Amino acid sequence: MRVSNIHIKIFSLIILTLFLAFALLPLGLSAQNKEVVAKNGDGIYKILKRNNLDPDIYTNAFIELNKTRLGENNQLFIGVKYRLPNVESKSKKANLEEDKNALEVIEESSLSGENEQPPKKESVATSAKNQIKTLNYSIFGKKYSNVSVKSNELKGAVYYLKSGHGGPDPGAMGTYQGHTVCEDEYAYDVTLRMARNLVERGATVYMIVIDKNDGIRDDAFLMPDKDEVCYPNKTIPLNQIKRLQQRVDIINDLYNKHGNAFQRFIAIHVDSRSRGENIDIFFYHDTKSNKGKQAATILQQTFRDKYREVQPGRGYSGSVSARNLYVLKNSYPVGVYIELANMNHQRDIKRLIIPDNRQAVANWLTQGLITDYKTNK
Numbered sequence: 001m002r003v004s005n006i007h008i009k010i011f012s013l014i015i016l017t018l019f020l021a022f023a024l025l026p027l028g029l030s031a032q033n034k035e036v037v038a039k040n041g042d043g044i045y046k047i048l049k050r051n052n053l054d055p056d057i058y059t060n061a062f063i064e065l066n067k068t069r070l071g072e073n074n075q076l077f078i079g080v081k082y083r084l085p086n087v088e089s090k091s092k093k094a095n096l097e098e099d100k101n102a103l104e105v106i107e108e109s110s111l112s113g114e115n116e117q118p119p120k121k122e123s124v125a126t127s128a129k130n131q132i133k134t135l136n137y138s139i140f141g142k143k144y145s146n147v148s149v150k151s152n153e154l155k156g157a158v159y160y161l162k163s164g165h166g167g168p169d170p171g172a173m174g175t176y177q178g179h180t181v182c183e184d185e186y187a188y189d190v191t192l193r194m195a196r197n198l199v200e201r202g203a204t205v206y207m208i209v210i211d212k213n214d215g216i217r218d219d220a221f222l223m224p225d226k227d228e229v230c231y232p233n234k235t236i237p238l239n240q241i242k243r244l245q246q247r248v249d250i251i252n253d254l255y256n257k258h259g260n261a262f263q264r265f266i267a268i269h270v271d272s273r274s275r276g277e278n279i280d281i282f283f284y285h286d287t288k289s290n291k292g293k294q295a296a297t298i299l300q301q302t303f304r305d306k307y308r309e310v311q312p313g314r315g316y317s318g319s320v321s322a323r324n325l326y327v328l329k330n331s332y333p334v335g336v337y338i339e340l341a342n343m344n345h346q347r348d349i350k351r352l353i354i355p356d357n358r359q360a361v362a363n364w365l366t367q368g369l370i371t372d373y374k375t376n377k
Contacts, residue, residue, distance in 0.1 A: 033065065033083040033256070038076040047076065051084055060291055061085035061260075064334055067288040074288070086260050111139045111195065111207050139207065140196055141215015147199050154203035157262045157373050160251045160333060161195050162208040163187040164269035166228035167236025169243070172272035172343035176221075176353060183270040183343055185214070185222040186352050190340065191268045192216050193362030201370065204261075206231060206254055208247055220353040241326075248330045255332040262377050264295065264369065265335035267327055270352070273342045280318035281361065284337040286328040295372045296320045296336045302368035338365070 036047060044062055048055045053062075063074055065083045076082065134148045164187045165171030171183030188209065193216055195205045211228045230236050231250050237243045251265055271279065283299055285292030300320045307316040328335045340361065341348035351357055 033086060035081045035083055037081050038078055040078055042076050042078075044074060044076065047082065048084075053084065053087070058085045064289060064291060065332060067286060068330060070288060111137055111199075111205060111210075137196075137199070139210065139212065139215060140192060141217065143218070144196060144216045147196055149202055150200050152202040153370060154198060154201040154373055156377070157198075157202075157264070158204045158206075158254075158258045158333075159195075159198055159369070160206045160208055160254060160263070160265045160331075161191045162247055162251075162265070162267045162327070163191040164267065166209045166211070167230075167243075168226055168238045169236075169240075170224055170226075172270050174343040174349050176346065176349045179221045180224060181221070181343065181349055181353065182224040183272075184209075184228065185224055186358070187268045187270055187340065188214065188228070189217055189222060190358050190362050190365075191266075193359055194266075194268075194365050197362055197366035198369070201366075204258075208250060209236075218355040220355070244326045245330075248327055252330075252332045262373060263333040264372070265327075265331050265333040266365075266369075267335065267337045269337065269339050270341050270343050271339040272344055277342055278345050278347050279339070279342045280316055281341070282318040282339050283320045284323040284325060284328065284339075285320070286335060287322040287324055289328070289334060291334040291376065292328065292336060293320065293322070294376070295334055295369075298372045298375065299336060299338070299365065299368035302364055302371060306364050306367075 034051075036051060038047065044059055045055045048058055048062060062082070062085055063070065065085060069077070069080055069082060071077060132148050132150055134146055136145050137147055138145055140147065163184065165184040166188065169184070171187070173183065174181045188211060191207070191209075195207055196216065198205050208231050209228050210231060210233075211225070213227060214222075214225070228236060230246055234246065234250075237246060255263055273279065281303060283296035285296045297320050300318055303318055304316045307314055323337070325337055328337055341352050343349065
């Protein structure tokens with residue numbers, strides 16, 4: 001039997017559609033988000049309206065949820081399933097509004113893994129006058145374990161903080177005054193300091209890479225090790241793709257758990273470039289994430305303002321750019337990927353090993369995230 005050209009074309013179109021449908025599905029899909037299949041002529045506006053979602057409110061959320069499945073200019077593909085943003089119930093909104101002056105304190109497991117015990121009652125101190133709660137979190141180390149939750153300005157915000165590499169992979173490595181300086185140790189220290197800052201302001205924080213032995217350290221040279229785990233207590237794979245996918249899966253599972261809360265994913269790294277290149281802190285966002293670009297730009301502007309304040313005339317050259325990075329592309333929450341320095345440049349390393357500098361970077365990042373939250377919540 002002869003097969004006509006039109007039958008071949010129809011068959012090819014069916015195969016292409018099926019391929020796209022499977023290829024563009026993300027891993028770790030949760031049942032918490034309703035899915036719909038795009039039909040001929042569908043765009044984001046039309047598909048939201050058909051499902052009783054206001055495009056003015058939910059378009060950005062739709063793009064963030066489906067950024068791995070969208071074509072150029074956020075085009076939809078026929079036959080592909082797309083996740084719809086969750087709609088907060090009236091009761092949930094009411095819960096968020098009540099007790100506005102109460103301070104929300106994160107669970108110990110958010111930071112240090114499910115094996116950690118919650119703080120003992122005697123470790124919780126409350127000032128009735130100022131409504132300041134102090135809790136003990138061992139992940140920050142003995143010196144910094146007591147954390148006073150001083151405000152609720154980040155109440156309702158959820159942050160997934162991932163320091164680069166860890167476990168079997170130390171990341172970029174440099175030398176300074178005869179010492180080996182490893183990316184994972186310094187990125188982790190800055191990330192811990194930022195986590196503590198966010199907790200002080202009432203945020204919910206998850207450390208995606210965890211080292212239970214290394215809290216915040218005020219040493220210049222941080223001893224490298226390989227005992228880091230992935231939240232809550234998972235062995236970090238040596239294979240790079242498996243390692244990145246492990247982190248993406250954890251972040252996406254937690255993202256689904258928190259529904260429509262304000263959520264951000266922050267990755268902290270130290271770059272490795274030519275020895276002659278002295279760099280300022282710079283920021284990446286996913287190519288399809290407008291919210292990611294906005295958050296990265298806010299962080300960049302915060303650093304520019306801070307340098308102008310503390311070092312007038314120095315200038316600041318840190319950039320914001322789009323990049324097709326695996327963790328940004330495949331993670332559901334709005335993400336920003338940050339490079340702190342060049343591990344191959346002696347001046348950059350000198351800047352990195354000073355504990356006060358690491359704290360200043362954490363403080364400035366925190367201030368930028370506060371501005372991002374107030375702008376977009």
